[in-house]
Amino acid sequence: MRRGREPAEHAGKELQPTTMDADRLTERQRELLRIVVQEYCRSAQPVGSNTIAQNYDLGVSSATIRNDLAALEREGLLTHPHTSAGRIPTDAGYRFFVHNLMFDPELPSAERRNIRIQFRQVRQDLDQWLRLSTAVLARTAQNAAVATAPRASNSRYKHLELVAIHGTKVLLILVLQEGTVKQQLLDLDEPMEQHELSRISNELNDQLAGANVQAIGERYASLTPFAQQVALLVRDIMQRIDRQIDGEIYRDGLVQVLEAPEFAEGENARRIVHVLEERSWLEQIMDEYGDDNADIHVVISGDGRFAQLRDISLVLGRYGVNDRATGVLGVIGPLRMSYGRTIGAVRFVATLMSEIVEEIYGPSS
Missing domain, CATH: 3.30.390.60 (Heat-inducible transcription repressor hrca homolog; domain 3)
Incomplete structure (x- = not known):
């Protein structure tokens, strides 16, 4: 069945655009980049012009699509494996998609309701809330999840x-x-x-x-x-x-993330396990992106700053009450993740954890 111009995982508020000039791309090139990212995230297979022409009603020929894909490759947003004529996103392509082409959605209302019920069942136990937050994120995003305990800036x-x-x-x-x-x-x-x-x-x-x-x-x-x-x-x-700067780090979902084909090989599997298990390094990353008031951080391949995160994506959210106590939670997985669903899950669980922290510490003064 042919698909129309499929809006990717979008509903809700748009993330801030990257510094790259998004106007350099035509509307069709933007749509093609969106399609390639979505299809590759879904199938883990390079996406070719014939596949796009057959499955999407763009109103142009396969040759025109092929020319636009080549233009996206020249912009550094796509690349292609030597063994395939299809394209896959580069790190820059993923970043452009996340910040310019995607509106991050809310989770479905029934799913949000079920998660909220689970949190109510473990009220009054911070340790259980944090364990539940990572379990929910790992299950929802089908990747690994981490959370730091709220750091009190004003103990009571x-x-x-x-x-x-x-x-x-x-x-x-x-x-x-x-x-x-x-x-x-x-x-x-x-x-x-x-x-x-x-x-x-x-x-x-x-x-x-x-x-x-x-x-x-x-x-x-x-x-x-x-x-x-x-x-x-x-x-x-x-x-x-x-x-005190040290707090417990909660983890879940190692099995889910190791099921991704990207981490099937020994070296990549060891690297993702190291990222999750090395406490001092994980603290550094979460502190780096948890010290400001940003709603959500999407970190792709370490944003060129952290070699350990090569070919790994993080979606991190800050939770808590600013002048009382704050923590960080998020999802770690391959570049080929469902960014819309993951961002929606991280944002919703962060909202629940913020409500819990406010109950414990009181509202911001």
Whole structure:
């Protein structure tokens, strides 16, 4: 069956265009580039002029299509394997497609509804939310998925418990609003009964609920002397957490990404596994693209900056509340991925995670 001018995965808001002059291409050349990218992403086979002429109603001959494909190749947007007359996109071709030819869609409403239900079922457990976010992204995009835990830029006090252990030894258990739990063993000058420790705990919980580091300093004077000492210790712990740069990285979907023909060979398989498993390098990439307020980043072959990402695409989204806590999540796979569906999935899951972080930390001030 012949196809009309098929709008590729589009509905929703357009990504920002690349710096390349998009007006250098004719409308037909833009359409042909769109077709080649879509067909190659679908089939993993080079796309020839005869295939396009047979399947798409462009109103021109196969020879005209062949000339336009040659022009796209001269622009550096297409190339062709030596063994095939068909074309495949170059890195620049993928970038042009993503930024100029594609409108990123929302996931279907039924799919969004099902994902939201899954997130509601694991409410109040940040670890489970993050594991679910990578599982959902891996399943939806059929590639690997990663997520960083939200990094608190403004930790907030939730609850504290002082527990008598033995003699002068007391265990301090501090719970923060984002779910972080810290324990510290204290050695007091003299023993204290549990009922007295519980009274101090209740005083701190009443006075410091929801407080950040600055607010603890402001409320310090209203506390009793021993509670003041504990409050200073709590403030120090929270300051260290606010400065902390390391957080757990969650991963899922290694099996899915290794099923792509691009990663069937040993060297390419080892490289994608290294990208996913090497924590320090993965942190560098996610921090690089997660420090600004951009909605979505599409990184193709490392954008020429990261050799480890050659022939690999990343779709990364930032989530959280800007002045409270933020994290990064995304999908990693071959260049030949379904960019529209992947971007839609990353954006939707990032929105859900932002709602969760706002519930934990409160809205942006």
